[in-house]
Amino acid sequence: QKEVEQNSGPLSVPEGAIASLNCTYSDRGSQSFFWYRQYSGKSPELIMFIYSNGDKEDGRFTAQLNKASQYVSLLIRDSQPSDSATYLCAVNLSGAGSYQLTFGKGTKLSVIP
Amino acid sequence: DTEVTQTPKHLVMGMTNKKSLKCEQHMGHRAMYWYKQKAKKPPELMFVYSYEKLSINESVPSRFSPECPNSSLLNLHLHALQPEDSALYLCASSPRSGGDYNEQFFGPGTRLTVL
Numbered sequence: 001q002k003e004v005e006q007n008s009g010p011l012s013v014p015e016g017a018i019a020s021l022n023c024t025y026s027d028r029g030s031q032s033f034f035w036y037r038q039y040s041g042k043s044p045e046l047i048m049f050i051y052s053n054g055d056k057e058d059g060r061f062t063a064q065l066n067k068a069s070q071y072v073s074l075l076i077r078d079s080q081p082s083d084s085a086t087y088l089c090a091v092n093l094s095g096a097g098s099y100q101l102t103f104g105k106g107t108k109l110s111v112i113p
Numbered sequence: 114d115t116e117v118t119q120t121p122k123h124l125v126m127g128m129t130n131k132k133s134l135k136c137e138q139h140m141g142h143r144a145m146y147w148y149k150q151k152a153k154k155p156p157e158l159m160f161v162y163s164y165e166k167l168s169i170n171e172s173v174p175s176r177f178s179p180e181c182p183n184s185s186l187l188n189l190h191l192h193a194l195q196p197e198d199s200a201l202y203l204c205a206s207s208p209r210s211g212g213d214y215n216e217q218f219f220g221p222g223t224r225l226t227v228l
Contacts, residue, residue: 031213043203043222044156051214088155092213099144099169099211103155 002027004091006104014112019076021087021107026070029094033065033072034101036088044088048074079111116140117220119204125226128194134223136187136204143210144168145187146217147179148203156203156219162187163210194227201225 003026013019021035032051036044050056050063050072062075072091076083089104117138126132136145144163148156161169162181170179176198178190187204204220 032215034216036219041224043201043219046216046218049216092215094213099146099161099163100158101156101217105155 002093002102004089004102004104006087006089006107008105009108010110011107012110012112013079015079015081017079019079019083019109019111021074021076021089021109023072023074023089023091023104024070025072025089025091025102027091027093027102028067028070030091031094032092033063034090034092035061035063035074036090037083038086038088038106040085076109079109081111081113084109084111117204117206117218119202119220119223121223122221123224123226125228126191126194127228128196130194131190131192133191134189134202134204134225136189136220137185138206138218138220139185140206140208140218141184142206142208142218143184144207144215145181146205146207147187147189148205148219150201150203150222160189161211168211191225194225196227199225199227 035048038044048063050065056063060077064073086106088106090101147159150156160179165181180188201222205217207215207217
């Protein structure tokens, strides 16, 4: 069973702090990694994707990938109350299942004003 | 424009009704997907269409019937649903047909309630 694991939270951070969200995956052949943000009652929104080891930055968001450790993370700098949402880590399975995104269960983030 | 549209936004139906969900994308994407999401759970893949052909059916009951009339449209026909089928139904599309480095973009979803 190929799995994606996330801490379900809730993760509470004060406004202006850095929020760190973590994800591990079991399929060593996976090449594509995605972070989705989902507000309550809404659909998932793709906010970051990363395909190479290292860091990828986009505004206040930084995705980090370490394929050797099978670990991907999302950092949110200067957290705002509007960042309060559930963050889903998704991994594209390798091989024949490569259409399929395997999602973690999501981490609920609360940014406290 | 990374937009996938879905109609209707909300749907309430009885167990004997027949209804359809619609999804549209104009990004030239070659793959389209149906997902089902229950509260506090991640999305679950139901179907994948690749170049307008059904590629994956994740053992979904026959009361759900997908259709892809053309490369921009995806329908999900519903018949004789059960109350446990109540969920958020999400459509997604991706630029390429499978493989890596293939971002999926979700529509806003249809909130389905089966009475």
